[in-house]
Amino acid sequence: MNLARKTMNAPALAAVYEHAWRPTMFYLASGRTTGTDRRDAVDTLRLSGPMKVLDIACGPGNFTKYLSEYLTRGGFVTGIDYSAPMLAKAATDNASPRVGYVRGDARTLPFADGSFDAVCCFGALYLIPDPLVAAREMIRVLAPGGRIAISTSFREDNLFGSAASMAASLSGLRAFDGDVFPKLFARAGLTEIDQRIHRFMQYVDATKPV
Structure with a gap:
């Protein structure tokens, strides 16, 4: 397990992640606040009604519970994460009648094909081993007509981007x-693919055709 993954699995990080670590790091990387990211997630996933939503690498549930507040009765958000300390924090701080948390690997999601109306992964694909495998799993469990949204790292196609990539890889x-x-989304047949770049982060969303 590399340094980045060890850090994400540390109980000490779980304790400060939601209120200090993530807001600071993501603002530096993207120039965006947590509030902006959350509102954008609701919009891009087109949340409403009794939808079934999957939040991959949910951490302490700071997005998971927020997303559930835009669903009506019958709607439910499942948060999945590999880190036991993060999930323990999620169960304590971000519990809700329309939220549930599961420990699992994003590369082998324990759900049937087409189980969810919306699937998201915010700020984690750059940590996950085999991230493209994880992205394909997201598409697999997404129902026809459903929405997928990710935020992850972005490397500029220049010398600065190459240097930043090498530094991050350490x-x-x-x-x-x-x-x-x-x-990847286009090859999988997804449509309405939209990408937005904010500093060192990219936000990509799409629709799975009916």
Whole structure:
């Protein structure tokens, strides 16, 4: 397990992640606040009604519970994460009648094909081993007509981008070229693919055709 993954599995990080670590790190990387990211997630996933939603690498549930607040009775958000300390924090701080948490591996999701109306993974694909395998799993469990949304790292196609990527790799982080996920989504047959770049982060969403 590399340094980045060890850090994410540390109980000490779980204790400060939601209120200090994530807001600070993501603002530095993207210039966006947690509130902006959350509102954008609701919009891009088009949350409403009794939808079934999957939040991959949910951490302490700071997005998971928020997403559930935009669903009506019958709607439910499942948060899945590999880190036991993060999930323990989620169960304590972000419990809700329309939220549940599961420990699992994003590369082998324990759900049937087409189980969810919306699937998201915010700020984690650059940590996950075999991130493209994880992205394909997201598409597999997404129902026809459903929405998928990710935020992950972005590497500029220049010398600075190459240097930043090498520096990140020392701790186990990945920096992705801008065409990686749009191309993956297109090859999988997804439509309405949209990508937005904010500093060192990219936000990509799409629809699975009916």
